Amino acid sequence: MNDKVQYIFIESLEKLKKEVKSIRDEKIPEIAKKIDEAKQLGDLSENAEYHQAKDDMAWAQGRAIEIENILDNAEIIKEGGGNKNEVNLGSDVVVKVNGEKKEFKIVGQQESDPINGKISNESPLGTQLLGAKLKEEVKVQTPGGEKIYKIIEIK
Numbered sequence: 001m002n003d004k005v006q007y008i009f010i011e012s013l014e015k016l017k018k019e020v021k022s023i024r025d026e027k028i029p030e031i032a033k034k035i036d037e038a039k040q041l042g043d044l045s046e047n048a049e050y051h052q053a054k055d056d057m058a059w060a061q062g063r064a065i066e067i068e069n070i071l072d073n074a075e076i077i078k079e080g081g082g083n084k085n086e087v088n089l090g091s092d093v094v095v096k097v098n099g100e101k102k103e104f105k106i107v108g109q110q111e112s113d114p115i116n117g118k119i120s121n122e123s124p125l126g127t128q129l130l131g132a133k134l135k136e137e138v139k140v141q142t143p144g145g146e147k148i149y150k151i152i153e154i155k
Contacts (some may be wrong), residue, residue, distance in 0.1 A: 007077050007107070007108030007110075008077060009111065019154075020071070023064045031053055031057045034053040037049075038050035046105075078090050084154050087151065087154055091105070091154055094155070095151055096154060097150075098147065104126075107121070125140050130149070131153070134152075137149065
């Protein structure tokens with residue numbers, strides 16, 4: 001499978017552990033029971049419940065494998081990034097771009113949520129910010145052209 005390092009906060013890691021346990025211990029056995037019950041009804045070619053249960057089983061097994069891969073390759077992100085002079089994973093960064101202040105949290109790909117200011121370390125902006133120092137300017141190529149982000153605070 002994918003052996004790429006998955007950067008993640010400890011809280012999210014714990015949620016994923018609970019989710020995979022729930023899938024393995026509850027959902028999959030429940031779906032297997034539905035499949036068995038649907039088989040008892042006879043003709044499977046026109047049995048909507050059977051086909052839905054098979055689809056649900058495929059999804060549950062795929063999700064469990066996906067989570068297990070993340071857990072196997074997880075590296076914990078230190079909250080706050082650990083260094084207030086350089087942007088790291090976990091850093092909260094206040095920047096000035098086009099005269100406007102914006103705040104971002106640098107997170108791993110699994111926790112990326114750009115609308116809420118959580119940007120992936122693999123995104124164009126995240127990649128440029130990582131390792132940058134306080135007061136430094138970084139250039140980022142965006143669909144609207146090149147933008148310059150000045151780092152004014154690292155939390």
